Amino acid sequence: MKPAPFEYHAPESVDDVAGLLAEHGDEAKPLAGGQSLVPMLALRLTRFAHLVDLNRVAALRGVSRDNGSLTVRAMTTQAAVERDAEVARAVPLLARATPLIGHFQIRNRGTVGGSLAHADPASEYPAVALALDATFELVSKSGTTRVAASDFFEGTWQTCIDAQQALVAVHFPVWGGRCGFACEEVARRAGDFALAGAVAAIEVDDAGAVRRAAVGLFGLGPTPLRAHAAEAELIGEPPPTPDGYRALGQLAMRDADPVDDVHASASYRRRVGAHLVARTLASAVEEARQAHDPPGAARAR
Amino acid sequence: MTTSPLQTAGRFVGQSVKRKEDPRLVTGHGRYVDDVTVPGMLHAAFLRSDVARGRITRLDVAAARECSGVHAVLTAADLNDRPAGPMLPSMFADGSQGISAPVRPLADGDVRFVGDPIALVVADSRYVAEDACELIEVEYEPLTAVVDFERAADDTENLVHPELGSNIASTMATPPDAALDEALSRAAHVVTETFYQQRQTPTPMETRGIVAHWDPYAAALRVWMSSQNPHEVRRTCARILGVAESRVRVVQQDVGGGFGQKYFMPRDEMTVVLASHLLGRPVKWIEDRRENLLSSNHARRDRATVTVGVDADGRIVGARIEHLEDSGAYANGGTGGTGMFVAMMFPGPYRIPRLGWSTTAVWTNTCGRGAYRGPWMMETVAREEMMDVVARAIGLDPLEFRRRNVIGRDELPYATASGMVYEHVSPSETLEQAASLIDYDGFRSRQAEARANGRYLGVGLGLYIEPQAGMGALGVEAANVRVEPDGTVNVFVGSGSHGQSLETTVAQVVAEHLGVDIDAVAVHQGDTDVAPFGGGTGGSRSGPILSPAARQAALEVRDKAIRIAAHLMEAAPDDLEIDGGVISVRGTPARSTTLAQVATTAYQQSDLLPPGMEPGLEVISRYKAPPVMYSNACHACTCEVDAATGHVTLTRYVVSEDCGVMINPMVVEGQIAGGVVQGIGGVLYEQIVYDDEGNPLTTTFLDYLVPTAAEVPVIEYGHVETPAATPGGYKGMGEGGAIGSVPAVFNAVADALAPLGARVNRLPLGPSEVLAAIEAAPAR
């Protein structure tokens, strides 16, 4: 359990990061919190001749809000997100998903950029980013590129980031109006990756009918997924009945493509996935209906 | 929480004295084998097979040997003819007992499980050693692996060990028993069920490790090893090197858990010793977690088919158990034939008038089986799970069914159908205490209410009798109590405490019986040049066997000190007492001397000693235990099952135990807690999985799930105290926590699932398995 030899770089600016990645290409890998990369190196499941440590790049840390979106820079730790009042106000789903990631020790090191770039299909953040239509900001020597969440995740542990690029920030749209959010998962133990999970974001109109709906699935396919069919079924409709939520859960599983592994069967994941979609939708709709102001404002008081 | 006042609390014995080992351990200043550095030390890494069964068609180590920083790349050609004696536990080395696979240092021509060591690289650092492992070229001709232990016995074509001619490692059975057949045929109900326990592994926090230093000039071997049993390591090293035991010194420092994995000397450690002997250099090998999960030893893979006959009153008239055990490829001593114990202990705490049994152990192309806390525990797992199955089948509450069959105190001594004779046990009392602590009846009514609201709660019991073997090599322990000239006390013991708190409990026993303060007593173990020969720590034996030795030595030292003091003070020995290191005339405290004065006299002023008395104040005492001793306990647990997700939440956990006189209740409860956590892991989380080709799928802690504090409820304790008939009255209790917990948790889940018509008979019960059982339930 010792990694193969590598050369270690500790740049302090985004330009230097881009320069190192341009220079070493496929041979280099960014190192963020190391909570996923380091074990994979130690097990020699992967190897890189160069590690480009992002931890000293101050410009890659922090959260800011401009008009309609919340920008979370890549090296912001999960723990920082968990404690950030602005995140809780602007993008409640991100805040609520965070405590479900690993253990606090992991969250002290693990980063938002690392979670998204690592793209584990059972991870919470990718599902949140996909459900909320976040935008990913990538930088390389040749410039900055913005990628929609729907184009970012390509497969298990695979994204559209190429070897020359670093993820520098993620922009999450801030939902206004009467909104509700929920994130739920089933994991073997506290802190484990989810066997299956769902996130839901709902906006209702003055009459209480659903105006906007987003459902993200994790642990239910090779990438995070959107339950498009279930979303479409909700929009424009009054709040569903309990049976209606159950049916939506089933419908959401049409978009799922889970696998068998040592922790659970694919059929288990489908069954629980349907249940979690029903539960998150019910609680997000309920929260939206209770909200008279935008949720951030309500909670800030 | 502790209930029941102790009958026998003394000044130190019976008190929850704080652990002497904790200041260094909890501040991270323990010293483990990886902390050992020896000048000139090299580092080793094994190249291990990644096919389960196959012929090695090419093995080329040339590139690895050329790697800079590499000192040696050893293969079977270098090492396999070097062992001077069998690479087996000492108790099996003469071939007279047990079964053994043909153990060789390194794979020779073929491999027999994924993880089988093929080469040992010795280099300047572990990093370099692992780099060089990657440069070794191996090619295999894969062969069909024997993976499914239920089919291994019948497979005569694919043999794990061709030398042995069969995949059956051992098989035994009782002869046909017409009276049992008769009893079962007349029974009002006969129930048969098959139970499975899954493959697990002990996962000590500290993995295995060794530093072996053969010094060719001194012709002596020094070994530091993470071990439970330093004298066993010394015997083994001497045997495989063909040197005198007096030329071998083994040091065991702090050990981060063993649970049986470190009781005997494992094959890999022996190979490292052979390498050091060959190279004449100190060699360190620290097992990494992947190796620990892949190739250390596994445990618990059993199947048992149980038949129980019950009369119209719910009383058991006879039982049968057919047991099958997976020994893996290289069973690591002590097991690979636990079946005997499974059969002997199967009746447990119940009146089972007639018993028939059979047991078979098979070889498979998987990691070898070894001891793991309660190695024979399938007897309790199968019996206690069966008690609930039978109770449900005949419409009795599982508690009531147990009450009708449990052995009462008035029936002792009680001889079981398998010939075990119980005395000084209290199964019925612990059953009642556990039931009352968990509020069994109250729970049943809350459970009924919850069910009406669509919630599924369950309660489970696990009642058992835990034997401690005191036969042969396992039956003797030694303690050397030495009062130093300043009156402080050094105690040397042959144990291998690796979490059992013996530094504290042995000091309590000695302080109590010698009459000194506990701070005046220091306990030393683990260095074979210093400690008396002993059996290490394992099998719940240190409490009941080592403690009487320490007690006896302390009493003899005390007696001698009193005789010296009486002579110095011109008093009658019978009038003297020792307390806190002061010896005084009973009732006249002013007339006193100190143990320090007496000790100084004993060593340095021998002319002042009573005429004819041997100088010195030191006694070594050996205690020979009875062949078997018994303790007992009852576990009770409640849970809630989420029928939508299959997730199990444990809500309460109670243990009522009887280990006789408790030396230190806090330590007793700590031992139980650790075992319970392992049992919870065994039911809800842990499982070593192989695919059909014998590839392990659980080689990191991402996949092999051990419970954490978040998964474990508060554990509540009740104590019943039935002293053993041995000096001090202590009984063993180290393993029981891990034994009773498995059926208690399993039965709680099964109880919660019963109204859904869902049946379970396999472990583990992860959410996926629980939901599958609910889905498979016949519609109702």
Ligand SMILES: Cc1cc2nc3c(=O)[nH]c(=O)nc-3n(C[C@H](O)[C@H](O)[C@H](O)COP(=O)(O)OP(=O)(O)OC[C@H]3O[C@@H](n4cnc5c(N)ncnc54)[C@H](O)[C@@H]3O)c2cc1C
């Ligand atoms: C015990 C344990 C439990 C865990 N449980 C969970 C869980 O429940 N849910 C969950 O989501 N995660 C979980 N994780 C993973 C954890 O969240 C990781 O922190 C995360 O997946 C990766 O973040 P990191 O900052 O540690 O990235 P690293 O491990 O440093 O990197 C991960 C990958 O992302 C790449 N990368 C990182 N940052 C960038 C960047 N800015 N630009 C381009 N590429 C980049 C790296 O090159 C690497 O390939 C767990 C981890 C552990 C050890």
